[in-house]
Amino acid sequence: MNRYEVLIFDWDGTLVDSIARIVESIRAAARSCDLPPRDEVAIKGIIGLALPEVIAVLYPQMADAARVEAFRQHYVEHYLALEAQPSALYPGVAQALQGFRDAGYLLAVATGKGRRGLDRVLAGQGWEDFFDITRCADETASKPDPLMLHEILAYCGKRPEQALMIGDSVFDLQMAHRAGMDSVAVAYGAQPLEVLRQCRPRMAINRFAELASWLGSATGSEVKAYVG
Incomplete structure (x- = not known):
């Protein structure tokens, strides 16, 4: 045994x-925060990290706590909308x-x-x-x-x-x-x-x-x- x-x-x-929904939600949050897009490979490469670490890796220039929180909120809202029909x-x-x-x-x-x-x-x-x-x-x-x-x-x-x-x-x-x-x-x-x-x-x-x-x-x- x-x-x-x-x-x-x-x-x-x-x-x-749920990977496609995570990628889409990160892209949507970036658009809402007027941040440059990241390609699918880059986003998939950070899936598994906690969201604060995700933001820090994809957008290290975004140090302002208020902008980080705005990104988080946009991500969560978009993801929850997609999850109205659960993955x-x-x-x-x-x-x-x-x-x-x-x-x-x-x-x-x-x-x-x-x-x-x-x-x-x-x-x-x-x-x-x-x-x-x-x-x-x-x-x-x-x-x-x-x-x-x-x-x-x-x-x-x-x-x-x-x-x-x-x-x-x-x-x-x-x-x-x-x-x-x-x-x-x-x-x-x-x-x-x-x-x-x-x-x-x-x-x-x-x-x-x-x-x-x-x-x-x-x-x-x-x-x-x-x-x-």
Whole structure:
């Protein structure tokens, strides 16, 4: 059997197909604040960070606190308007997560979203009590700082080698490495696989359903390192 007992998931781009909406909302906020546009690659490259860090990376010249807050407000308003119809889960996510829970894994979320945003989308899925613990960027340190992973491990009473971080950004994988934790790269999210591979994940998946097969939750097969 594999040694993992805690599965920790990023949210946007890993469980939920929301990347396009994030890109659109950042562009809309920039237009509202009369800021120059950033291309899609640049925006996708910062998805996973907390919003203040996103603004600092994309617009480092914007140091005025009032302008930063205006950008944040425009982003949130535009994103919430798009989310009137909630972003869909990626295919196979709901079934796989239920399978993991039934198999006895502890499940957690570690996200760059704010607490209000995550609680809203969890409620929309009927998942208010589904995960054992969730941590958000506005209540701890932003990725790639490993603090939220340390907090999840402490809550679950587990060691880093007993947990696995699953995410679609380098910030997820760097955070896991700094916490002494293995990771799985999600190749269908915000960042391309060739970028994620540089962080040396244990495995890369092209579809969410591949995670269960790799973990061997149905067969009890031994987890093997990803080579590629």
